[in-house]
Amino acid sequence: MIDALEISHLPTQEQEEILAKVDKRLEDVVIRILIENLSDEEAKRMREILEKGDNIENEIAQITAGVPALAEKIENEVALEIDRLKKVLSA
Numbered sequence: 001m002i003d004a005l006e007i008s009h010l011p012t013q014e015q016e017e018i019l020a021k022v023d024k025r026l027e028d029v030v031i032r033i034l035i036e037n038l039s040d041e042e043a044k045r046m047r048e049i050l051e052k053g054d055n056i057e058n059e060i061a062q063i064t065a066g067v068p069a070l071a072e073k074i075e076n077e078v079a080l081e082i083d084r085l086k087k088v089l090s091a
Helices: 012-037 040-052 056-065 070-090
Strands: none
Touching: 012 040, 012 070, 040 056
Protein backbone atom coordinates (compact mmCIF):
# COMPACT_ATOMS: atom_id res chain seq x y z
CA MET A 1 0.00 0.00 0.00
CA ILE A 2 2.92 2.30 0.70
CA ASP A 3 4.05 1.96 -2.91
CA ALA A 4 0.51 2.31 -4.28
CA LEU A 5 0.09 5.59 -2.39
CA GLU A 6 3.62 6.69 -3.25
CA ILE A 7 4.48 7.56 0.36
CA SER A 8 7.69 5.54 0.77
CA HIS A 9 9.67 8.80 0.98
CA LEU A 10 7.85 9.83 4.17
CA PRO A 11 9.09 9.00 7.69
CA THR A 12 7.87 5.66 9.04
CA GLN A 13 5.66 7.25 11.69
CA GLU A 14 3.89 9.37 9.10
CA GLN A 15 3.47 6.35 6.81
CA GLU A 16 1.84 4.41 9.64
CA GLU A 17 -0.54 7.28 10.42
CA ILE A 18 -1.53 7.59 6.78
CA LEU A 19 -1.99 3.83 6.41
CA ALA A 20 -4.27 3.72 9.46
CA LYS A 21 -6.45 6.45 7.96
CA VAL A 22 -6.42 4.80 4.54
CA ASP A 23 -7.43 1.45 6.03
CA LYS A 24 -10.40 3.10 7.74
CA ARG A 25 -11.36 4.93 4.55
CA LEU A 26 -11.19 1.78 2.43
CA GLU A 27 -13.21 -0.10 5.03
CA ASP A 28 -15.87 2.62 4.75
CA VAL A 29 -15.86 2.25 0.96
CA VAL A 30 -16.39 -1.52 1.20
CA ILE A 31 -19.21 -1.08 3.71
CA ARG A 32 -20.88 1.49 1.45
CA ILE A 33 -20.72 -0.85 -1.53
CA LEU A 34 -22.14 -3.69 0.55
CA ILE A 35 -25.00 -1.52 1.79
CA GLU A 36 -25.79 -0.36 -1.74
CA ASN A 37 -25.85 -3.91 -3.11
CA LEU A 38 -27.32 -6.12 -0.41
CA SER A 39 -31.02 -6.64 0.06
CA ASP A 40 -32.53 -5.86 3.45
CA GLU A 41 -32.60 -9.56 4.27
CA GLU A 42 -28.95 -10.03 3.25
CA ALA A 43 -27.93 -6.98 5.29
CA LYS A 44 -29.80 -8.34 8.32
CA ARG A 45 -28.08 -11.70 7.92
CA MET A 46 -24.70 -9.96 7.56
CA ARG A 47 -25.23 -8.04 10.81
CA GLU A 48 -26.18 -11.25 12.62
CA ILE A 49 -23.04 -12.99 11.35
CA LEU A 50 -20.80 -10.12 12.39
CA GLU A 51 -22.39 -10.00 15.85
CA LYS A 52 -22.05 -13.77 16.27
CA GLY A 53 -18.42 -13.74 15.15
CA ASP A 54 -18.20 -17.44 14.26
CA ASN A 55 -17.20 -18.66 10.79
CA ILE A 56 -17.47 -15.12 9.43
CA GLU A 57 -15.56 -15.62 6.16
CA ASN A 58 -17.60 -18.57 4.93
CA GLU A 59 -20.93 -17.01 5.88
CA ILE A 60 -20.11 -13.67 4.25
CA ALA A 61 -18.89 -15.49 1.13
CA GLN A 62 -22.25 -17.26 0.91
CA ILE A 63 -24.19 -14.00 1.20
CA THR A 64 -22.07 -12.05 -1.25
CA ALA A 65 -21.93 -14.89 -3.78
CA GLY A 66 -25.51 -14.11 -4.68
CA VAL A 67 -24.76 -10.48 -5.48
CA PRO A 68 -23.82 -10.09 -9.14
CA ALA A 69 -20.37 -8.57 -9.73
CA LEU A 70 -19.99 -7.52 -6.09
CA ALA A 71 -16.26 -8.28 -5.92
CA GLU A 72 -15.71 -6.30 -9.12
CA LYS A 73 -17.69 -3.34 -7.76
CA ILE A 74 -15.65 -3.36 -4.56
CA GLU A 75 -12.34 -3.65 -6.44
CA ASN A 76 -13.28 -0.77 -8.75
CA GLU A 77 -14.34 1.51 -5.91
CA VAL A 78 -11.25 0.69 -3.85
CA ALA A 79 -9.01 1.42 -6.85
CA LEU A 80 -10.76 4.75 -7.42
CA GLU A 81 -10.40 5.66 -3.76
CA ILE A 82 -6.69 4.78 -3.78
CA ASP A 83 -6.24 7.04 -6.83
CA ARG A 84 -8.07 9.87 -5.04
CA LEU A 85 -5.97 9.41 -1.92
CA LYS A 86 -2.76 9.32 -3.96
CA LYS A 87 -3.68 12.66 -5.55
CA VAL A 88 -4.43 14.21 -2.17
CA LEU A 89 -1.19 12.93 -0.70
CA SER A 90 0.91 14.17 -3.58
CA ALA A 91 -0.59 17.66 -3.55
